[in-house]
Amino acid sequence: MLRTLRAEGVGVGCAATDATAPTGLILFEPRLPDVTRVHYYRAGSAGSRPGTAAIERAFATAPPRVLHLTGITPALGPAARATARRALQLARGHGTQVCLDVNFRARLWTADEAGALLRGWLPSVDLLVASDDELPLCLSGPPGGAGEGAARLLDLGVREVVVKHGAAGATAFTGAGSCHRPATPVRAVDPVGAGDAFVAGYLSALLDGADLAGRLARAATTGAFAVASPGDWEGAPTRAELGLLGTPPGTVVR
Template identity: 80%
Template sequence: MVALRGEGPLKLGGTLRVSVAGAESNVAIGLARLGHRVHWTGAVGADEAGELVLRTLRAEGVEVSGATRDATAPTGLLLFEPRLPEVTRVHYYRTGSAGSRPAPAAVERVFATAPPRVLHLTGITPALGPAARATAGHALRLARRYSTLVCLDVNFRARLWTADEAAEVLRGWLPSVDVLIASGDELPLCLPGPAGDPAEDAARLLALGVREVVLTHGADGATAFTGAGGPHHQPAVPVRAVDPVGAGDAFVAGYLSALLDGADLAGRLARAATTGAFAAASRGDWEGAPTRAELSLLGAPPGTVVR
């Protein structure tokens, strides 16, 4: 989507900063900055807003040859409205957008050309409508065919669909998911029956075949559960937070980056906490994502000048 960021209540007018946003594209940029080859597949309108999205992704080193331009639908729009120092309201304009109806053929071309090691999906795409839901489901079937690891970030958005709608889709996806990332209140969406405490829910998900369940706690860090050994907790990396938007996507990018590098569970969580902290300490959805060379900067003493 194109993202417009205000500096106060939208009804009062004022200036808006233009950028792009989207959970999957945020993760794609985060991974590309860490040196990985990344392909983003989706749809934008055949308009200037769509060109901005594709141009931004290309500039960040993300491959977009599988993206499509829809001449019959506009590029989606997202408005950010800061209301309090730590509270931002978002307004979606995505119904009927090009991104709500991506083409399955584009996903097929990517898999046929170079099957990816990891397919990353979020619970946002299927919330956009039947076409997006069907294409995401098709991507899951292709991942199974090509033995591609599947990472799902639940990323529930109540403004896009109801909890019942989300649960029906996500529970159907669960047999195809290898790595599940969610907050404690999102885990029940993936499970039939009554919810337990988050640790119990994670254990149930592992019993259903998910290989790794990563439970995010915001400022309290994250905990990963696997079938081998007990859970591993990673505290958040302390930073002066200026904008929490995009921190979750940066966390996912760090986790997948370390997974692709062959790091163990502790290493994956540590890198994820670091990349998430970079995002929280920077304004914007993806702008603060670190490069691999910058990962060590958060350990530098306050006031350090890097020359």
């Protein structure tokens, strides 16, 4: 895993390993062209019980510009929950922007459990990403639609709310207004990983200084790459490849 990350240009200097726990496993079982079963085997894995030392070392070495958290990590167990909470505290102390992708998984915890924890994190969140059906988890009471729900989150101090609408695209809300981006049309090969790819594109553009429309455009592009490619992350584009989806079918790129 570390070798693969290095090959993709990801810094792993602060990575931690746990020799006393197994590596988590995920299996994908394609059943129909549009249906894939996902099986997780991560109970008791190293990833379910991370310590805070690596997080603290990372912030002490070079505080990141953005901390990205998902709702999956705190659902994995008490250790993962404590480590995510510590990362959130360190981000606030270092002026690091915090992105939270709700990423709710009903197999890991209940909606009530997820909502109670995530709502407690909101005062420290700068950018929140959620699908239409995940947005209510972040609010007490019904959200009343994406626009109303986003407005309530902005009132709570979240600076930017991005709501994913699946095949209908996504909408970003800020105090200055909103911006909608349709999904980039592609031939669907494998939908697994599209949400993570979307957020990766959005944060990449954010770090590059793109405006709201530019961030959504790149997110839609990276999400489309994920849908159009087999595997969870293997089809992720480089910056130089972001324009490939606009090339005519059958084009040979040299």
